[in-house]
Amino acid sequence: KAGVTQTPRYLIKTRGQQVTLSCSPISGHRSVSWYQQTPGQGLQFLFEYFSETQRNKGNFPGRFSGRQFSNSRSEMNVSTLELGDSALYLCASSLAGAVSGNTIYFGEGSWLTVV
Amino acid sequence: AQKVTQAQTEISVVEKEDVTLDCVYETRDTTYYLFWYKQPPSGELVFLIRRNSFDEQNEISGRYSWNFQKSTSSFNFTITASQVVDSAVYFCALSEAENAGNNRKLIWGLGTSLAVNP
Numbered sequence: 001k002a003g004v005t006q007t008p009r010y011l012i013k014t015r016g017q018q019v020t021l022s023c024s025p026i027s028g029h030r031s032v033s034w035y036q037q038t039p040g041q042g043l044q045f046l047f048e049y050f051s052e053t054q055r056n057k058g059n060f061p062g063r064f065s066g067r068q069f070s071n072s073r074s075e076m077n078v079s080t081l082e083l084g085d086s087a088l089y090l091c092a093s094s095l096a097g098a099v100s101g102n103t104i105y106f107g108e109g110s111w112l113t114v115v
Numbered sequence: 116a117q118k119v120t121q122a123q124t125e126i127s128v129v130e131k132e133d134v135t136l137d138c139v140y141e142t143r144d145t146t147y148y149l150f151w152y153k154q155p156p157s158g159e160l161v162f163l164i165r166r167n168s169f170d171e172q173n174e175i176s177g178r179y180s181w182n183f184q185k186s187t188s189s190f191n192f193t194i195t196a197s198q199v200v201d202s203a204v205y206f207c208a209l210s211e212a213e214n215a216g217n218n219r220k221l222i223w224g225l226g227t228s229l230a231v232n233p
Contacts, residue, residue: 033221042224042225043206043223043226045220088158090158092160101148101165101167101210103150103162104150106159106161106162108157109159
């Protein structure tokens, strides 16, 4: 079956702009999590959605938001972009979330560069 | 607080050498899950293994093997006869079980960058 699909794969934005990233989870998976990965900070948890509800949230400012649709597809949005938002954004899907012991599967990520 | 430590930031070996990547974790939970993921340069995190806290059997999958020891809170990963294609960043992660309250998420180590040279 198809894996986790993230779009776009690469994008360049200017400071102050906003960006929306999309994630289509594996069919049948209801949990979608988002992570930010930077060389200095490693993998940082952004938020998790399950059945259209945000179930958990990391320590990121309110500029970072997300949502999940009824078909489990998810989007994350970053407003008022800053240079420090340049990172690889990874989406992960699982049946019910890693905290349930389920394995989470990652997409290839969206490489965001803010200039 | 939960924590995952991968003390080795970078490892460099020559092809065909065996290499062990260390992972030490901290948790107060009796039920938890441990994972290893591989991240090649392309960026995608590839699932390698999941182990629950009640299963201390070592696992072998081809050239990969995992040694889970609750007594030392370690879940180490060994690659036997390493190959250039094994070059990647490897992450260890810890997950709480369902009864851990509302603040539940996967806790990640900072990763070990493995370079296998020909």
